Amino acid sequence: xxxxxxxxxxxxxxxxxxxxxxxxxxxxxxxxxxxxxxxxxxxxxxxxxxxxxxxxxxxxxxxxxxxxxxxxxxxxxxxxxxxxxxxxxxxxxxxxxxxxxxxxxxxxxxxxxxxxxxxxxxxxxxxxxxxxxxxxxxxxxxxxxxxxxxxxxxxxxxxxxxxxxxxxxxxxxxxxxxxxxxxxxxxxxxxxxxxxxxxxxxxxxxxxxxxxxxxxxxxxxxxxxxxxxxxxxxxxxxxxxxxxxxxxxxxxxxxxxxxxxxxxxxxxxxxxxxxxxxxxxxxxxxxxxxxxxxxxxxxxxxxxxxxxxxxxxxxxxxxxxxxxxxxxxxxxxxxxxxxxxxxxxxxxxxxxxxxxxxxxxxxxxxxxxxxxxxxxxxxxxxxxxxxxxxxxxxxxxxxxxxxxxxxxxxxxxxxxxxxxxxxxxxxxxxxxxxxxx
Numbered sequence: 001x002x003x004x005x006x007x008x009x010x011x012x013x014x015x016x017x018x019x020x021x022x023x024x025x026x027x028x029x030x031x032x033x034x035x036x037x038x039x040x041x042x043x044x045x046x047x048x049x050x051x052x053x054x055x056x057x058x059x060x061x062x063x064x065x066x067x068x069x070x071x072x073x074x075x076x077x078x079x080x081x082x083x084x085x086x087x088x089x090x091x092x093x094x095x096x097x098x099x100x101x102x103x104x105x106x107x108x109x110x111x112x113x114x115x116x117x118x119x120x121x122x123x124x125x126x127x128x129x130x131x132x133x134x135x136x137x138x139x140x141x142x143x144x145x146x147x148x149x150x151x152x153x154x155x156x157x158x159x160x161x162x163x164x165x166x167x168x169x170x171x172x173x174x175x176x177x178x179x180x181x182x183x184x185x186x187x188x189x190x191x192x193x194x195x196x197x198x199x200x201x202x203x204x205x206x207x208x209x210x211x212x213x214x215x216x217x218x219x220x221x222x223x224x225x226x227x228x229x230x231x232x233x234x235x236x237x238x239x240x241x242x243x244x245x246x247x248x249x250x251x252x253x254x255x256x257x258x259x260x261x262x263x264x265x266x267x268x269x270x271x272x273x274x275x276x277x278x279x280x281x282x283x284x285x286x287x288x289x290x291x292x293x294x295x296x297x298x299x300x301x302x303x304x305x306x307x308x309x310x311x312x313x314x315x316x317x318x319x320x321x322x323x324x325x326x327x328x329x330x331x332x333x334x335x336x337x338x339x340x341x342x343x344x345x346x347x348x349x350x351x352x353x354x355x356x357x358x359x360x361x362x363x364x365x366x367x368x369x370x371x372x373x374x375x376x377x378x379x380x381x382x383x384x385x386x387x388x389x390x391x392x393x394x395x396x397x398x399x400x401x402x403x404x405x406x407x408x409x410x411x412x413x414x415x416x417x418x419x420x421x422x423x424x425x426x427x428x429x430x431x432x433x434x435x436x437x
Contacts, residue, residue, distance in 0.1 A: 068116065070116050070119065093169055155191065206219075235267070303339060306332065341402075351380060
């Protein structure tokens, strides 16, 4: 969701609004006139009548912010705007401080550079869901013979406006409103003429509905996503499990997570939630391996399935079984970086266990402390070769960066044991610094 918000928000910031703001009375008058036209029996049969109504609703929707252009600075904004702000305050949105100006019809937000980055309508010119009303009027025009090439772009613009408003609501933390607006984008996408249902909007509506515990809406939309073949890289399954757990149906939650895991074995959220669910119900997480065994029969050359199996055993501290699973994955694909990473991570987890044990010692137990320290150093050294192999075979810069960072840290901790570790530390320190530039 986060990535989606930022991606679309960046697109929305390029939009410019075209005409000067008018009074609310003028907007209502234009809508009333267009409505009167379509209520005339003869005129109601003409596509042009419905197009005029759609345009009236669309202009009424745009009117409160029609004299604003995202990306302009404060000085230009004041030149374009006919009013002074009623109030000015500083608010934090997604960790970023923004200056909020309260206007009569909208709140506008400027970033630290003084550029307008968001405008949110607070007082519409005409009551009602103007985007929905406009879309349905355009659809009626199309059904009466209006040209698709003229109407389809308008419908697309309405859908994009819904998404833009939804993202603004999301950024402001109003999840219920965001869910409604994403739902509006989805609803418009199934009205003719459109290119096809916007399942991304349906998923985002479900996701935001979950934040306000509207589980009925979320479950309905998530199931629709599955029926339409939209899985959001497996996240739909994870969210459906949340809906099941809200009803205390652990059986259904396990089933949907298991289905998601076999389809998306690399989805960390699904795997973690499934393991935690088995642990919380006092069931053996090794049962999950049985699911993977079925997937292995269908996908015998998929090394990632062994990586997932290794992660399961790592989570429950069955380290020998974890190593065996990762090594099996490397037998399938000797250049699969994540299995090398998994083997190294087992050593990292062992080190955490030893560190916790050492931390819990009585301060006078020097002998045991030294024993645990020697074991720690052995485990640190044990992690280095698989991290090096992970770095060497990987083509993913993020994976390489994580491996290099671990190698820098591990060699630093062993620097007093042998000069080679200090030499290796300097090497990996240079690599980490180079990657950061």
